[in-house]
Amino acid sequence: MIPFSNGFGMYGQLKQAINNKPPRQLTFCTDFDKTIVINTFIDRGWKQVEPTEAWNLYWANTSNCRSIFNVGNGVSLNDYQLINHFPKHYELVRKDLLVRNIKKYRKELEKEGNPLAEKCEVIQGNHKITRYLHLDFIPVTYGLPSDYNLFVEEYRRYPNSKWILKPTSKSQGEGIFLINNLSRLKKWSRESRNYLHHRFTNKDSYVISRYIDNPLLIGGKKFDLRIYVLVTSFRPLKAYMFRQGFCRFCAMKYDTSVAELDNVYVHLTNVSVQKRGVDYNRLHGGKLGMQNLKLYLEGTRGREVTERLFREIQWLIVHSLKAVAPVIANDRHCFECYGYDIIIDADLKPWLIEVNSSPSMTPTTRNDGILKRKLLENMLSVILPPNGIPDARWRKTPNDRALGDFELLIDETRLCTEDS
Structure with missing residues (x-):
């Protein structure tokens, strides 16, 4: 795909493509050569095109998204076009x-x-x-x-x-x-x-x-939680959490000694780091599903404290989004799936470590591929109207069936309705 940095100078072509009439067949373009992303659209009957052609949905990298929304470029998206980042996502x-x-x-x-x-x-x-x-x-x-x-x-x-x-x-x-x-x-x-x-x-x-030096350990190993959060609007705030998050484990047992201070396989849970280690398990990828984590915690700590932990996780996600909502450039053409990284300490207190704007869609195992495919399919069901045709005028209010494995975290339009 053509990156803006190499040719959009070709902004005239982009502007021309956006000013065209809606394509007869639903189309998508992407900056990523990711099989899961491409196949998810193709299996829905969508056609892949270049960014300079008429497209309905652009799965863009963050820099190209910022370029599109740069006022100086004179580009204005049509109602039939959606893009997968908010212009000022970096505030989060x-x-x-x-x-x-x-x-x-x-x-x-x-x-x-x-x-x-x-x-x-x-x-x-x-x-x-x-x-x-x-x-x-x-x-x-x-x-x-x-x-x-x-x-x-x-x-x-x-x-x-x-x-x-x-x-x-x-x-x-x-x-x-x-x-x-x-x-x-x-x-x-x-x-x-x-x-x-x-x-x-x-x-x-x-x-x-x-450093959170008292992390909750399972099997003596440190882990963090990767949770996917879909935001369809910041003002009013609308956000959903994907139920099928997972734990990412270090390959080596946790050790607080000074001798292991530089050992990334003890301290850093990133899969991109862990997969370079000799102890990395390529069968399960060092991952454990969130539902299995809940079962483990219910068995070892009890159901009440486990439910409280996950309520607190939802709480911190919502308030992190509220914290950035005033400074995010909200745009009705945009949606974004964030990867939240959360560490749980030994007292079952969750800590927000960071948020990712482009969580990896590259599968590390077969099960990981299934999960990410479902994530993408569910995401499209949430952001698209019931007829499946992108429309930025749609208020993005999916029914329960369309939510799939997403659950509503917050919808401020509902809160306003309930308060009135």
Whole structure:
């Protein structure tokens, strides 16, 4: 497929294609050579075309989506066209912006006197700290280099804690590492000075977060949850959660010793990292279905606490979306499927680690392929009207049958109706 960066300069062609009449046959285009994506559309009878031709649905990469919505390009989508990203999706998926928006959201609720922003005092180590009672679902996080002094203050209060450093705009575990002392961070900073100067002058940055060092373990191994969340509108907010999420396990048993601090196969759950290890199981891909996790927790912790855990997971998803809703550029042509990464600690408290705008549609196992195919099919059933023809004027209110394995998280249009 033709990337905008190589030819859209060819914006005239794109504009021409968009100004054309609707294609007689339903059409799609994609920037990805992903079999699951392509076959899902083809099996529905859709025809694959180029982005410069008349299309009904564009499964785009994020940069091409931003290019389409760039005001200077003079492109305006028709009612019969849908695209799979919101223009300012990065307000949710960039690690630094996600944290900034959640902090701002909490402060605004606090200023309003909203009970959701209630605080409480807890003992942490030898210190008494104040934290949010209901909205404490992201680890303590600072941006680097801008918040370096604030981070140092926090580190000195808790000198025995571990921290995890991540590039804000990278994915799949790239560039992530752990530190347990300031000298290690300073050493990294010195060695990376030229690189950092280049990165920061290009408006990139890093985040450093307190490491969740008491994760819930199964079979002695650390895992996180990958949950798919479909958003069809940010204002009003409409979001759905796919019931068939899964756990992603580390291949090696969890070990908090300093000797294993750099061992990615102990600490990082990303499949792209784990599949490079000799202990990676290619049969099940280091994955466990969410329903099996629920059964395990009900058997070991009880049904009541398990149900509370999953209510809290839904809570944090909804409020992370509410935090970014005011700054996301909402557009009726857009929908987006986000990959939420959540870690559960030993006390069964969920922590939001990050959100992905383009969760992988490449299957790692046969079962993974089945799951992702179902995810795509269900997604199309939710975003398309009952007649199956894309229409941006449709209010995206699917019936229960169309939802399939999606469950409604929030629909603010219903809330308004119920309140009136």
